[in-house]
Amino acid sequence: MSATLSGLSRRGQVPVFQATRVLAAANALEAAGRDIVHLEVGQPAGGAPQVAVAAAQAALGTHPLGYTESLGVPDLRRGIAALYGRRYGLDLDPGRVIVTTGSSAAFLLAFLALFDAGARVGVVEPGYPAYRNMLGALDLVPVALPVDGATGFNPMPQHLAAAGKLDGLLVASPANPTGAMLDGAALGSLVDATRARGIRLISDEIYHGISYGKPAVTALSLDPEAVVVSGFSKYFGMTGWRIGWMIVPAALVPTVDRLAQNFFISAPSLSQIAACAALEAEEELDARVAIYARNRALLAEALPRLGFRDVLVPDGAFYLYSGLPAGETDSEAFCARLLDERGIALTPGTDFDPVRGRGTVRFSFAGAHVRIVEAVRRLEGAPL
Numbered sequence: 001m002s003a004t005l006s007g008l009s010r011r012g013q014v015p016v017f018q019a020t021r022v023l024a025a026a027n028a029l030e031a032a033g034r035d036i037v038h039l040e041v042g043q044p045a046g047g048a049p050q051v052a053v054a055a056a057q058a059a060l061g062t063h064p065l066g067y068t069e070s071l072g073v074p075d076l077r078r079g080i081a082a083l084y085g086r087r088y089g090l091d092l093d094p095g096r097v098i099v100t101t102g103s104s105a106a107f108l109l110a111f112l113a114l115f116d117a118g119a120r121v122g123v124v125e126p127g128y129p130a131y132r133n134m135l136g137a138l139d140l141v142p143v144a145l146p147v148d149g150a151t152g153f154n155p156m157p158q159h160l161a162a163a164g165k166l167d168g169l170l171v172a173s174p175a176n177p178t179g180a181m182l183d184g185a186a187l188g189s190l191v192d193a194t195r196a197r198g199i200r201l202i203s204d205e206i207y208h209g210i211s212y213g214k215p216a217v218t219a220l221s222l223d224p225e226a227v228v229v230s231g232f233s234k235y236f237g238m239t240g241w242r243i244g245w246m247i248v249p250a251a252l253v254p255t256v257d258r259l260a261q262n263f264f265i266s267a268p269s270l271s272q273i274a275a276c277a278a279l280e281a282e283e284e285l286d287a288r289v290a291i292y293a294r295n296r297a298l299l300a301e302a303l304p305r306l307g308f309r310d311v312l313v314p315d316g317a318f319y320l321y322s323g324l325p326a327g328e329t330d331s332e333a334f335c336a337r338l339l340d341e342r343g344i345a346l347t348p349g350t351d352f353d354p355v356r357g358r359g360t361v362r363f364s365f366a367g368a369h370v371r372i373v374e375a376v377r378r379l380e381g382a383p384l
């Protein structure tokens with residue numbers, strides 16, 4: 001990273017988040033009248049569940065919607081704790097649940113609460129780009145842990161050993177962009193390795209609830225010291241409402257509280273009311289996971305047939321990460337061409353893996369099934 005203009009900070013010069021760049025380009029084409037199939041952003045087509053929208057509508061005009069407690073409204077903190085009982089059989093103290101402005105804010109709070117400038121934090125590659133960009137902007141050092149098919153695209157203790165000294169480790173299961181999941185044994189071995197080396201574990205569990213075989217395991221069930229981050233954007237379909245949460249050890253709560261007070265005052269109050277209601281919408285939300293499963297099956301069948309290589313069929317989340325078709329070597333040029341010529345928006349792999357990602361691309365299949373059918377139809381149109 002280097003400053004491009006005098007007077008601007010060096011650490012502020014984070015790389016572009018390609019998925020949002022592609023989204024902006026796709027939106028511009030749509031504004032000009034083109035029909036674009038959006039497979040670039042991880043945004044559930046269904047939006048917030050009906051009960052959440054109804055709760056927000058009822059609150060408008062009747063509720064003062066002022067600032068809330070910095071740690072979140074007590075009802076929502078209790079509701080999230082109860083979710084850990086239903087999903088994982090855990091008895092979680094709501095006092096350890098902190099409501100944040102999207103899970104993105106939870107990462108910021110976790111990084112600030114746990115690490116001082118210069119701390120080295122392991123991030124899996126390919127992985128969600130905002131981790132390393134946020135770490136860099138905070139003068140922390142993201143240390144890439146490159147994973148591949150040999151470990152099912154999961155980090156293992158040997159990756160930690162190869163990374164040198166680490167102060168923290170960020171894992172996501174299900175992962176973005178690969179959809180890889182750590183089972184209990186694999187997560188347990190990572191927990192043991194991080195504890196043995198004094199490494200703080202941050203577990204991104206935002207895709208929990210969206211898996212196609214076994215349910216995901218929470219790090220909370222294996223390591224009470226782990227910081228768990230999750231939120232309402234994915235399973236709950238509430239991206240724009242900007243509500244996430246973190247579960248932290250009790251001793252960390254006052255520190256995160258002070259940081260949250262100063263950075264955010266509180267998460268949006270209307271959204272917290274809607275999120276509370278969304279916790280009751282599991283039937284509607286599970287029906288969406290069944291649609292993602294159909295989308296996944298369609299792409300898993302079609303992409304190899306259409307020439308895509310090394311197609312990774314995900315265990316969870318709603319992404320399919322794939323090699324480019326033969327002869328293609330530049331994922332950014334490939335995605336630009338696909339958008340321009342076929343009206344299909346995809347995210348180039350360079351977002352997730354700056355080096356190997358030149359040869360890969362990510363399909364998000366969180367959209368309606370008819371749109372995935374349309375994407376396949378457009379890909380079938382002529383040789384790529």
Ligand SMILES: Cc1ncc(COP(=O)(O)O)c(C=O)c1O
Pocket residue numbers: 042101102103104105128172175176204206230231232233239243244
């Ligand atoms: C792995 C992962 N973590 C976190 C986020 C951020 O989500 P939020 O909307 O809760 O800030 C995303 C969004 O795509 C993601 O893919």
